[in-house]
Amino acid sequence: MHEVLCRALPTISKHETFEQPAIGNYNLPMLGYIASGLGMAAVAAGYQSMAPTAQWYGRAFTGRPRGSRQLALTYDDGPNDPCTLRLLEVLAKHSVHATFFLIGRYVRQRPEIARQIAHCGHAIGNHTFSHPLLIFKSRAEIVSELIQCSATIESAVGEHSNLFRPPFGGRRPAVLRIARQQGFETIMWSVTGYDWNARSMEEIEEKVVNKVRGGDVILLHDGGHKQMGADRSRTVLATDRLIARYKAEGHEFVTIPEMMKSAISFQPSAVS
Numbered sequence: 001m002h003e004v005l006c007r008a009l010p011t012i013s014k015h016e017t018f019e020q021p022a023i024g025n026y027n028l029p030m031l032g033y034i035a036s037g038l039g040m041a042a043v044a045a046g047y048q049s050m051a052p053t054a055q056w057y058g059r060a061f062t063g064r065p066r067g068s069r070q071l072a073l074t075y076d077d078g079p080n081d082p083c084t085l086r087l088l089e090v091l092a093k094h095s096v097h098a099t100f101f102l103i104g105r106y107v108r109q110r111p112e113i114a115r116q117i118a119h120c121g122h123a124i125g126n127h128t129f130s131h132p133l134l135i136f137k138s139r140a141e142i143v144s145e146l147i148q149c150s151a152t153i154e155s156a157v158g159e160h161s162n163l164f165r166p167p168f169g170g171r172r173p174a175v176l177r178i179a180r181q182q183g184f185e186t187i188m189w190s191v192t193g194y195d196w197n198a199r200s201m202e203e204i205e206e207k208v209v210n211k212v213r214g215g216d217v218i219l220l221h222d223g224g225h226k227q228m229g230a231d232r233s234r235t236v237l238a239t240d241r242l243i244a245r246y247k248a249e250g251h252e253f254v255t256i257p258e259m260m261k262s263a264i265s266f267q268p269s270a271v272s
Helices: 002-008 028-050 083-093 104-109 111-119 139-157 173-181 201-209 233-248 256-266
Strands: 070-078 099-102 123-126 217-221
Touching: 070 083, 070 233, 070 256, 083 111, 083 233, 099 104, 099 111, 104 111, 104 139, 111 123, 111 139, 123 139, 123 256, 139 173, 201 233, 217 233
Parallel strands: 070 099, 070 217, 099 123
Antiparallel strands: none
């Protein structure tokens, strides 16, 4: 945000001098418009850094075109004991594969849960090592978070995907650029159940149902970024109901790699 505002202001050489005009000579309404414009620019920059589907700062995958019969369930902040294992049972019951964005320090604590996620056929992505808000981190810190998390996951489960989801969805242009340079594909979402503070399973389900239009990447959580052991039992129950509901309506649940592959193959080829 700071960088955006700085680029909008003219640079002044240290050798230049300006006569201080009297305040009465200013166009006060115009000053108001300028101040308002700068405020709006700051708001827009902040929105683009956090909004999941915003693309100003760089491309990020958010799903298929509206109306697709595919849906992708994604879970952040695991592995988490015991909710991740309970969630795996629900997904297995419905023969559904999902995508898990894991925090490196939790993988280090419970590598066996990460291995179970991989063993069940789910896709695994990078959610950084310690879950910081990357828009306030230096290049070196961002690189370290990505590489350390990737190495920890690889140590636990072996080869995995190149998917990356920024914590809190926070990114600035440098975050996406560094991720690309490190070989990662940034994945956001189009629907969230706001399950981290939901009071009931029904509340999570309602928030998802109100937004799903087909082709969506759905954000849920099997863990919490603050500590191991977060209660995500409501998410587990909501997942069971959401899968049953959308399968009955003819939707197909896929992993993010599967959805991305089908999105590419869906694009019409150029006519020569």
